[in-house]
Amino acid sequence: MYLRSLSGKELDNRDLGAKSMYWYHKQAKEKQFKLSSRICSKSSVYSEIIENILLRHIGPIHKLDLTIPSWMFSEIDINHWLLLLDSPSSIKEFVLKNYIKSLSQKLPGCLYSFVGLTQLTLFNCHDLNLPPTFKGFPCLISMDLHISSVPVGALEAQMLEKLISLCSRLQKLTLCILGKMINFTICAPELQDLVVKDIMSSLSLKATGNIKTIGVDALGEDLESLQTLKLLEVPLNCNYAVPFILCLFRSSPHLQRLCINASSFEKCSGKSVQNKGNFTLPCLKYVEFAFKASVELELIKILLASCPALEVMTIVLSETFTAENKLEVAKELMQYDRASPNVEIILKP
Structure with a gap:
């Protein structure tokens, strides 16, 4: 001593x-x-x-x-x-x-x-x-x-x-x-740096719009048991958000349910990054998006092409969307490739 x-x-x-x-x-x-x-x-x-x-x-x-x-x-x-x-x-x-x-x-x-x-x-x-x-x-x-x-x-x-x-x-x-904790929610509005390792079966990020860096390298195979993932108030229009989410997907091969709710922030430093999936989520069956802007289409397109077992994708459109906006989103979705032949896409006003 x-x-x-x-x-x-x-x-x-x-x-x-x-x-x-x-x-x-x-x-x-x-x-x-x-x-x-x-x-x-x-x-x-x-x-x-x-x-x-x-x-x-x-x-x-x-x-x-x-x-x-x-x-x-x-x-x-x-x-x-x-x-x-x-x-x-x-x-x-x-x-x-x-x-x-x-x-x-x-x-x-x-x-x-x-x-x-x-x-x-x-x-x-x-x-x-x-x-x-x-x-x-x-x-x-x-x-x-x-x-x-x-x-x-x-x-x-x-x-x-x-x-x-x-x-x-x-x-x-x-x-x-x-x-193997059943659920775990991280709610920290001022959080900028997050490292998560050996995490539980269900992880939620809530009110974490200021995150700048996330220790994704520490995840490795530690999300193998993750079945439910909720990402709440995520600033998808920031340049780091989509790459981080894709890294979570690659680390979660047994993911079954996914919920993404983008933040309402209109301004953020950096530009949205175009990403290719290059992964498969063989167990994912249910996806829910709270759709606020066109940036979500990037993730929707990747998920439709990467989830062969997907059964239902529910997209809740923003209340500010006009009938014309809703029609444009529907037309865009019709053009995306789908890995699952039986997936049902539900648009909610």
Whole structure:
């Protein structure tokens, strides 16, 4: 185990013993701490060291990185550790890593009082325990959630969704989740960077019109089990949107249901990119489009040519469409090649 002040000074048990006075004077005002593995191998001693460090610290801590080693006891009162902080509202970056494979660490309740938090990283800590009065982290910009030791259930997924949606300024989100969650919705209006890995059977993106980059390389074969995909308020008129959606399609060979609702934004930087499918969705049977502009025709054309099992494609036309607009869309659709001989295209006003 080791303790490191993030200014670069690495401390071991000798520093905490014979050199404790030197450490106290030089490090007691350190604003960034990483407490990890080389101090000891006993739970009680490890907890005592952390308590002494936090209790004797003077002034605010801006970054706190805590590790729960695999040999620790199952019952760990992290809340007690954090209550020792002199100024919890000063925490800007908080990292909690749990290496006890049989335990999903319950998050400490006082964590939700860290109103100045800008970066949050949680490893194997999906028991969020959100208090009823929690209104989100108003300053949080980056969130990194890794859950790989315990499968995530529906209730826990809802708590994760709520946590994300309550962070109104969230710009960067990384999700690495083990488990076949039934549904998962990402709602983050200010989100710009998204990385998703080991995702569940149903994924929805809602109110994510500001996304600029998405970690599609991390998907690989991790969407093999995805059966339902909902893309809500997607800015299809932006140059990144269609390539990203096509990458999702290529990573989802077992997709059965698809829903796409384009955003109502009229202006966006970049031009629409013409794409060729070069893929097949052999299991896709049902598609629904909320049609607002001609840019959706690009995806419709690709899907009709790439889905041999497609049964129904429902296109809900915008209320602003005139009778002439609707006729033009119908004529355009009639010209597209169809991989499925039995597909039914339904136009709804």
